[in-house]
Amino acid sequence: MVTSFDVARLAGVSQPTVSRAMRGDPRVSGKTRAKVEDAARTLGYVPSAAGRALSSGRTSRIGLLVTDLTNEFYHRMIGPVVARVSERQHEVVLIADDGDVDAVITRISSLGLDGVILATTTTDSMVPYKLRERSVPFVYFNRVAPAVPADAAVVDVTVGLTEMVEKIVAAGYSKVGAVLGPGNATTGTQRAEQLFALLGEHGIVVPSSYRTQGDFDVVSGSGGFRTLMALEDPPEVIVCGNDVVAIGAVNEAVRTGVSIPDDVAVVGFDDLPEAAWPVFSLSTVGFDLNDLVRMAVDLLFDRIAAPEAEYRTQYVTSYFVTRSSLPVGP
Amino acid sequence: MVTSFDVARLAGVSQPTVSRAMRGDPRVSGKTRAKVEDAARTLGYVPSAAGRALSSGRTSRIGLLVTDLTNEFYHRMIGPVVARVSERQHEVVLIADDGDVDAVITRISSLGLDGVILATTTTDSMVPYKLRERSVPFVYFNRVAPAVPADAAVVDVTVGLTEMVEKIVAAGYSKVGAVLGPGNATTGTQRAEQLFALLGEHGIVVPSSYRTQGDFDVVSGSGGFRTLMALEDPPEVIVCGNDVVAIGAVNEAVRTGVSIPDDVAVVGFDDLPEAAWPVFSLSTVGFDLNDLVRMAVDLLFDRIAAPEAEYRTQYVTSYFVTRSSLPVGP
Numbered sequence: 001m002v003t004s005f006d007v008a009r010l011a012g013v014s015q016p017t018v019s020r021a022m023r024g025d026p027r028v029s030g031k032t033r034a035k036v037e038d039a040a041r042t043l044g045y046v047p048s049a050a051g052r053a054l055s056s057g058r059t060s061r062i063g064l065l066v067t068d069l070t071n072e073f074y075h076r077m078i079g080p081v082v083a084r085v086s087e088r089q090h091e092v093v094l095i096a097d098d099g100d101v102d103a104v105i106t107r108i109s110s111l112g113l114d115g116v117i118l119a120t121t122t123t124d125s126m127v128p129y130k131l132r133e134r135s136v137p138f139v140y141f142n143r144v145a146p147a148v149p150a151d152a153a154v155v156d157v158t159v160g161l162t163e164m165v166e167k168i169v170a171a172g173y174s175k176v177g178a179v180l181g182p183g184n185a186t187t188g189t190q191r192a193e194q195l196f197a198l199l200g201e202h203g204i205v206v207p208s209s210y211r212t213q214g215d216f217d218v219v220s221g222s223g224g225f226r227t228l229m230a231l232e233d234p235p236e237v238i239v240c241g242n243d244v245v246a247i248g249a250v251n252e253a254v255r256t257g258v259s260i261p262d263d264v265a266v267v268g269f270d271d272l273p274e275a276a277w278p279v280f281s282l283s284t285v286g287f288d289l290n291d292l293v294r295m296a297v298d299l300l301f302d303r304i305a306a307p308e309a310e311y312r313t314q315y316v317t318s319y320f321v322t323r324s325s326l327p328v329g330p
Numbered sequence: 331m332v333t334s335f336d337v338a339r340l341a342g343v344s345q346p347t348v349s350r351a352m353r354g355d356p357r358v359s360g361k362t363r364a365k366v367e368d369a370a371r372t373l374g375y376v377p378s379a380a381g382r383a384l385s386s387g388r389t390s391r392i393g394l395l396v397t398d399l400t401n402e403f404y405h406r407m408i409g410p411v412v413a414r415v416s417e418r419q420h421e422v423v424l425i426a427d428d429g430d431v432d433a434v435i436t437r438i439s440s441l442g443l444d445g446v447i448l449a450t451t452t453t454d455s456m457v458p459y460k461l462r463e464r465s466v467p468f469v470y471f472n473r474v475a476p477a478v479p480a481d482a483a484v485v486d487v488t489v490g491l492t493e494m495v496e497k498i499v500a501a502g503y504s505k506v507g508a509v510l511g512p513g514n515a516t517t518g519t520q521r522a523e524q525l526f527a528l529l530g531e532h533g534i535v536v537p538s539s540y541r542t543q544g545d546f547d548v549v550s551g552s553g554g555f556r557t558l559m560a561l562e563d564p565p566e567v568i569v570c571g572n573d574v575v576a577i578g579a580v581n582e583a584v585r586t587g588v589s590i591p592d593d594v595a596v597v598g599f600d601d602l603p604e605a606a607w608p609v610f611s612l613s614t615v616g617f618d619l620n621d622l623v624r625m626a627v628d629l630l631f632d633r634i635a636a637p638e639a640e641y642r643t644q645y646v647t648s649y650f651v652t653r654s655s656l657p658v659g660p
Binding site for chain 1: 391399400402405406408409412413416421422423424425426437441548577580581582584585603607608609610
């Protein structure tokens with residue numbers, strides 16, 4: 001059986017360097033890693049995960065914690081996360097957070113993960129506290145819990161929302177409704193706050209009768225759309241908390257024979273692949289999901305390598321995508 | 331620190347029984363497992379994954395191998411797989427098969443997984459051969475590679491397709507087109523064979539000009555729909571290889587102003603949640619995905635416990651769901 005010592009000999013490095021290189025330790029230079037990988041390939045060397053856990057005190061796995069594995073948005077991120085983590089020679093363990101914090105923390109601890117990506121953090125979640133208590137490195141993805149500072153990869157919504165509001169104003173709309181995301185998710189609250197502030201700059205106020213709030217799901221979108229369109233004086237455009245919500249709104253429009261954008265315009269957020277489907281043709285705020293994933297994974301690996309470094313928040317920018325659900329003119 | 335010996339003492343069992351119970355070994359009875367879990371909970375005992383790997387020669391992880399993490403169908407199965415595997419005290423490691431068989435096998439070997447769920451097997455894949463060679467337990471999910479016999483959890487399409495064909499005949503259609511799935515996936519070929527046989531019993535032949543074939547994706551559905559509807563004498567109904575393909579077909583219909591079902595009816599397969607959306611309202615063949623997942627996971631655990639047992643294929647039944655994309659009468 002080929003061992004890491006054989007690889008070390010062929011690569012002309014020490015055995016600990018081989019171990020470090022094979023587990024993606026950032027202290028190993030790219031050049032050295034390439035030499036080690038070449039040697040490993042030549043010899044057909046397969047490092048054993050159990051052996052690696054033993055020798056390093058670490059397994060080489062990253063946990064991805066999500067609360068809702070049925071949500072389209074998280075589906076979209078799983079592929080890029082697996083790709084990026086694999087590039088760094090680690091594996092992804094999926095952890096479903098069913099709301100039982102102690103159970104989740106016990107599972108994370110018993111797995112001895114290198115670090116955890118938190119993808120569905122609510123502002124009231126105890127998970128970040130408990131991970132910090134146990135010194136488990138983690139990174140916030142897309143959503144943060146401000147009470148527990150940590151590394152975060154998030155979307156800067158300013159550019160996309162500014163463009164959205166300009167398009168709404170240019171189309172001549174003044175009656176703007178909103179089907180908002182949950183109040184305990186920063187992705188819900190920050191988008192809403194910025195949206196209302198930007199509309200306010202154009203003299204547009206969104207009254208409370210024009211607002212509904214719910215989960216980031218199609219049911220919330222359908223229900224919110226129904227509520228707003230049942231008003232005596234319904235809005236001319238409905239801004240949805242995200243694309244999944246907007247998909248629910250468009251479905252409700254089709255079900256009830258309401259024409260988009262003739263009867264009411266609809267906009268979303270996230271630019272999911274579904275937004276481009278002709279059945280939706282959804283105007284929406286987009287951002288580069290692959291960049292966001294890369295950022296989060298790299299922040300997490302940096303944290304693992306340097307547990308005491310200062311926390312960083314990194315941003316991907318946003319942009320607006322115009323499709324037929326929000327027309328250019330009224 | 332609480333050890334497995336403390337748990338054994340409190341539960342009144344041996345330490346190896348505690349280890350076996352905590353890793354979900356089927357040789358431990360439900361009653362004994364409950365006793366051990368109670369004791370572990372009382373003492374706050376957290377088994378260490380690395381320790382478990384050492385003591386048992388096994389980690390406690392199941393790999394889920396998929397080729398296409400962007401496909402809606404596989405999104406839908408990830409949640410149920412994580413839920414079922416968690417119930418059995420194991421974790422799910424996601425493995426993306428990018429087509430490099432040696433790399434995939436190397437990763438699976440180095441992880442020391444208990445077993446692997448193969449969710450996107452093609453009939454020409456080398457992965458099942460190589461797993462068998464290395465004595466890695468695996469189970470086929472939904473699709474199989476007939477050349478390498480193994481445990482399999484698959485859909486019995488007969489009932490659903492029979493109902494579909496009866497509905498097509500009852501609606502008075504005789505010109506039936508098909509946008510088929512890939513020829514190297516049993517889910518593609520078996521559905522097509524059964525469909526054509528059942529239509530043949532009613533005297534309906536699907537000429538080759540009425541057939542297109544492609545991947546299980548929306549692009550294939552849009553392209554196939556376009557090709558068939560461009561024929562001088564287009565079909566009256568288009569049967570799609572699965573719902574993702576049908577979604578592509580409906581999108582193309584909307585894009586080109588073709589009315590479903592007035593101009594052409596469309597049917598799918600899988601009954602994804604999207605099929606019920608009013609924008610699609612897709613008639614389709616359904617089956618219980620949770621049952622299929624449970625079956626596959628349980629077959630895999632049985633295989634791990636009894637490597638020499640005979641291979642089994644288990645089936646979930648199918649049914650037809652009528653929505654407006656296939657009308658009841660012509």
